[in-house]
Amino acid sequence: MKESAKVNKEDVGCATNEDNFAIQISGLTKKFGNLTAVDGVNLSIKKGEMLSLLGPNGAGKTTTIKMLCCLLEPTAGTATVMGYDVQKEPLAVKEIIGISPQETAIAGHLNAWENLALISGIYGLSKEETKKRSEELLKLMELTKRAKDQARKLSGGMQRRLNIAMALISDPQVLFLDEPTLGLDPQARRSTWKQIKELKGKKTILLTTHYLEEADALADRIAIIDGGKIIALGTSQELKDSVYDTQVMEVKAKNITFDVIERLKEMYSEVRSIENGVEIVDRELSFDEVVDYLRSQGVSIYSVSLKQPTLDDVFLKLTGKGLRE
């Protein structure tokens, strides 16, 4: 918890230069009865940045987004979007945001064109503008071929992409993507990631996800949220570096003798026998050193791999539980 306090304080400190930030959240709290869904969150998101709120179900991600979209009143704290206070100037906020909700929020009996026209009509876009932007978005989201089919007949992946396109039609300055690939198969997920990547740098994007790979693949920075609190914030690499202070090397080899393993145990802090090899754990591991030693002992090596830490390791280290538990 000490780490998170430090990170957050720095983050707020940076926020003095207000023009650089699209979203500024300070002490944001939401209570439902006795349950504190969001607990004093501080966060600043730079203009053009894609930040991912990563956390398990029920961590407070969607509640945070709902407060930023003026759907829920915060119990305490403040939040601004492009300088507009979400509580005092909700209409101004609503003019400049787009949201792709966690549930697929589309009109089933309308086709893709009509769904886009629905949102653009609400924002008062002209017919020409709607047509032009719809064409672009349908192309971007690879929906052009099915644009005239009723939305309820589209596949899950297509519906999710239409969901995102509807968030983009009004050309919002700030985009909220709440679990954009929830429930998609791996192929559809990757294709949706591709479309989201296209948006990077053009919009300020707050993306929530409980998929580690998604945050890793898409976000500029990741805020790990658990129990309504942000417990770590940084780039994927920074997060991994900050909490992962050991390396793991997996060696697959023939004829590693008991003696060799005993000798390795004297050299490194932890050595585990695995099928057809050993796993060596230490603060720093030298590839050459390990390989040279094993060769000198007549071990014939099949493969050596240095395992990279994952965001799951980060989460495990911070909370003592896995993200998927």
Next chain:
Amino acid sequence: MSFAALAIRNFKETFRDPLSMGFEVGLPPVFMVMFWSLGKNMGADIFTATMLLPAAVIFGFVCLTMFSAITLAGDRQSALLSRLLTTPLRSSDFILAYTLPYILIAILQIAVCFAVGALLGLEVYGNIGLVLLILLFMTICCIGLGMALGSLFTENQVSGIGSAIIVFTSLFGGLWMDLEAIGGVFQDIGYALPFAHAVDAARSVFMGAGLSDIATDLGWVLTYTVAFFILGILCFRWRTKE
């Protein structure tokens, strides 16, 4: 005019749903023809076009209550409504968008019933404008009730409740039977609600009654219309506030 986009969508959503259109626009004239044929067979003059038209139209309106409620409840459940609440639409925009399209469908339904009525020998001695006024009030009354139900209940619940209301109205609304002939509790309950009053008033006007003759019935209808519409708005606002 930003509500227009949502109003158009709500119209299309209903218009493209065969079940909804079947109940609202298809079923009332079918009932008219059915009861009319029944009356012919029996040699009774209770099932004339003049008697049947108001009943059929009100029946269609009650179906409209159910289907407008289903659309709203569905939008709540599918999060489409949440999405729309993050747009600059105001509360009044939502109310208009979930009301006007159904008035349009009601007009379509009235037109179809009048066309069929004309074929079956509808006789009009009073002011037809007054009949349309009564029906307009009832449309808004039923849409208000639909908005309340759609705000309070889930899609599945609304389907059940709506069906119950349709059956209840058919029995207690004096649509297909003369409440006075049944009498007793049926009559008391029937006349404590707006449906029987609307049907009676419309029938009277067809037969030559004027505004002063139907003032009491119209008063009942208007009171319920205002009450249900305000109830609908309150329920909608309550539901969308958080």
